Amino acid sequence: MLLITCPYCGVAAEETELHGGGEAHLKRFGPDSSDDDFTGYLFHRENPKGVHFERWRHVNGCGKWFHAARCTNTLEVFGTYSAQTTEPPKDILDTIRAKRPGFKWRDIA
Amino acid sequence: MSDVALALGGATFDGLVKIEELAHGMITLRGDLTDKAIVAAVKDVFGVTLPGTRETAFAGSTGALWMSPDEALLLCPYDEAQTKADDLAAKLADAHALVVNVSDARAVFQLKGRMLREVIAKLAPVDMSPDAFTPGMVRRTRMAQVAAAFWMDDASTARVVCFRSVAAYMFGILSTSADDAAAVNHFAG
Numbered sequence: 516m517l518l519i520t521c522p523y524c525g526v527a528a529e530e531t532e533l534h535g536g537g538e539a540h541l542k543r544f545g546p547d548s549s550d551d552d553f554t555g556y557l558f559h560r561e562n563p564k565g566v567h568f569e570r571w572r573h574v575n576g577c578g579k580w581f582h583a584a585r586c587t588n589t590l591e592v593f594g595t596y597s598a599q600t601t602e603p604p605k606d607i608l609d610t611i612r613a614k615r616p617g618f619k620w621r622d623i624a
Numbered sequence: 625m626s627d628v629a630l631a632l633g634g635a636t637f638d639g640l641v642k643i644e645e646l647a648h649g650m651i652t653l654r655g656d657l658t659d660k661a662i663v664a665a666v667k668d669v670f671g672v673t674l675p676g677t678r679e680t681a682f683a684g685s686t687g688a689l690w691m692s693p694d695e696a697l698l699l700c701p702y703d704e705a706q707t708k709a710d711d712l713a714a715k716l717a718d719a720h721a722l723v724v725n726v727s728d729a730r731a732v733f734q735l736k737g738r739m740l741r742e743v744i745a746k747l748a749p750v751d752m753s754p755d756a757f758t759p760g761m762v763r764r765t766r767m768a769q770v771a772a773a774f775w776m777d778d779a780s781t782a783r784v785v786c787f788r789s790v791a792a793y794m795f796g797i798l799s800t801s802a803d804d805a806a807a808v809n810h811f812a813g
Contacts, residue, residue, distance in 0.1 A: 523692065524693075525677060526678070529749040531749055532749055574771075575765055575766035575771050576764045576765060577692035577695075578692055578695075579693070
């Protein structure tokens with residue numbers, strides 16, 4: 516079972532109280548972008564065994580979207596952070612680097 | 625004032641706890657809950673200071689529940705809800721806020737009895753031990769398959785709010801959970 520702490524209401528919410536929103540920190544490519552960029556934005560997703568950054572919504576709760584960094588292999592949650600950011604905060608990255616030396620996720624390492 | 629038409633007509637159930645559907649005035653307030661103008665207007669109309677994260681605040685028959693960083697549910701007697709909503713909306717005309725009377729869009733059930741922690745714990749993914757959940761806290765969560773919010777007024781009274789459209793479902797699961805034959809006696813006292 517996955518327990519993720521919502522950064523907005525502070526509840527350690529159980530998985531059924533949340534809804535997954537897919538990969539985090541996608542850069543949107545819309546009209547006027549190249550076909551390659553648009554394809555990448557639309558279809559190409561990371562599917563790691565290990566460290567992953569995701570969007571979640573506290574749907575049966577405060578209703579807020581937020582980000583979570585977790586390990587897809589052990590279900591360990593490294594931390595959660597605000598949705599209003601385009602990259603993971605430094606303290607979360609430091610936590611992950613300490614626990615998973617050498618991890619790589621897209622261009623974050 | 626038109627007659628109150630409760631979703632289940634004030635249904636009651638007597639088991640491990642006494643369940644009763646209540647008529648309740650409920651007003652949704654959306655806006656920055658730390659905004660001084662909003663806090664002052666709520667204090668003026670409802671007589672309570674907006675509560676902090678996951679807390680409740682009560683002053684007699686009125687109260688306020690923290691719903692999210694930008695949402696509060698304000699409580700009052702059913703027949704005062706529209707007047708209070710209009711009053712608050714007028715006071716917040718210049719603020720970035722939204723006030724809506726949702727009394728008829730929600731259903732409220734009161735649970736009374738010392739087994740209420742167990743009745744709720746069977747339905748919601750929430751730690752209901754007396755150390756973890758106390759009167760003065762509110763929790764938005766799910767109960768079985770529907771969204772709900774509940775809080776405890778005191779050690780033997782709790783109120784549960786859900787959408788009116790799922791009131792019959794909520795009453796059904798609460799009654800099942802509170803069936804005399806369904807006691808687990810998990811929480812002492």
